Amino acid sequence: MTGKILALFLVLVAAIAGGSLYYLQVYAYYDEVTEEQAGGVMLVANAIGKPVKIVYDDFQAIDSDSSPLRFRACFSVKNSIGMLTENFRVYGNPVPNMAPGWFDCFDAKAVGAALEEGTAVAFLGEENVRYGFDRVVAVLPDGRGFAWHQINHCGEVVFDGNPAPEGCPPVPEGLQ
Numbered sequence: 001m002t003g004k005i006l007a008l009f010l011v012l013v014a015a016i017a018g019g020s021l022y023y024l025q026v027y028a029y030y031d032e033v034t035e036e037q038a039g040g041v042m043l044v045a046n047a048i049g050k051p052v053k054i055v056y057d058d059f060q061a062i063d064s065d066s067s068p069l070r071f072r073a074c075f076s077v078k079n080s081i082g083m084l085t086e087n088f089r090v091y092g093n094p095v096p097n098m099a100p101g102w103f104d105c106f107d108a109k110a111v112g113a114a115l116e117e118g119t120a121v122a123f124l125g126e127e128n129v130r131y132g133f134d135r136v137v138a139v140l141p142d143g144r145g146f147a148w149h150q151i152n153h154c155g156e157v158v159f160d161g162n163p164a165p166e167g168c169p170p171v172p173e174g175l176q
Contacts, residue, residue, distance in 0.1 A: 029064040043088040044124040068130040073147040074105035094122035
């Protein structure tokens with residue numbers, strides 16, 4: 001009888017720990033953020049090399065203080081992909097990150113597939129929005145837009161413990 005009680009106790013502890021870990025990963029650290037908190041939707045203009053706000057609607061975003069990779073946003077734009085491509089910097093090798101299931105406007109698999117097919121285009125929203133991470137903005141032909149943070153070449157090197165490569169901004173003191 002003692003063995004059954006011990007086994008039941010272990011199963012209950014494992015279930016509680018598993019449920020807690022799931023909750024912490026999927027819900028606990030995410031917060032919905034406003035347009036102002038997220039900084040709106042910006043793209044780096046070819047002409048000036050700096051981010052400028054674009055016109056958008058229906059903005060929704062989530063973020064977390066626990067990791068710069070947890071930012072996701074959804075919105076819609078009126079401008080065509082052709083106009084955006086002509087005026088703003090295209091981002092090479094975009095890889096959208098999965099969003100929690102409850103943030104259902106952001107479908108990383110669909111966005112990734114559209115980027116691979118060439119029907120969507122990714123733009124640089126802001127370089128080093130946090131050191132080592134770029135904000136990437138993808139736009140689909142129907143005007144739906146998505147944004148996420150992606151590690152850049154400076155971040156990949158520095159976060160591996162190596163000195164920043166040439167052309168990267170100085171590493172903030174806390175990351176050295």
